[in-house]
Amino acid sequence: MLQFLVLFVSLLLACQPLPKEVPLEKYRNQFIEGEVVLDEALKDKVPKGNTFLIISVRDLENPMPLAVLRVKNPKLPYKFKITGKHKLSHDRIMEGLVIITARLSASEGAEAQKGDLIGFANAQVGTRGVIIKINSEVE
Template sequence: MKWIFLLLSLLIYSCQELPKKYQTPEGKKILEKYKKQYVKGVVILDDKLKEKIPKGERYLIIAVMKEGSSRPVAVLRVKNPDFPYRFKITGKHKIVPEDFIEGKLMLTARISKEPTAGFKRGDLYGFAQAQAGDEDVKILINQVFEEKEK
């Protein structure tokens, strides 16, 4: 009997109309903005760099930045990943909850011994451009970071 009540409650609740503020053209734009707050794809490691992967514990850090910004909107950290690595970065990975993953984006994928922000000498990395909502982004890690002499 409890299951029937639960099922009926769920059915009634799921059939409710959207609140009026989201039925307007402006409200629909807001909902669409929330729906596209993600980017999916795969990180591929260039065969030439496979021997340069750090031994032991390592991290894959994928940062998402809006075009023209140097501050990430979202970051995904993965400990000891296998490649190719499939990813999906969503609103739950945002640094500041009020920010949006929207418009043109720049993605950086980096393999490092440390899960910290910023490149370190010997990190392997690559870039890709995308649009919010893209589902087939390919990031090729094909470069080695070398610090410049001061």
């Protein structure tokens, strides 16, 4: 009986309309879609063995990433879509102009290491067709 009551109350609350002050559009548009490409000049510098493509999104004021996508042994060019499910904190909203970093590394760690290949792009959250060109090596 108790289980039925809990289920009933949960369903009842789940069916309630959202308050008007919830910015639903902000949540729907929390995505960036595009492609990571590698500069031909760096083709021979791709790490041997397992590689990781780490794509991170951060806003212009805060150096801490908003969202991160890690892909093991990606095939470049790599099509990506970063959404709210990739966010590191659900308290922050991906919105406005952001910086997207794509890093190709032998390590899946968060910090860039010597020999990693990296590229940057500015993008508006909620857009498609963003191109991130990996065009430099971390010294």
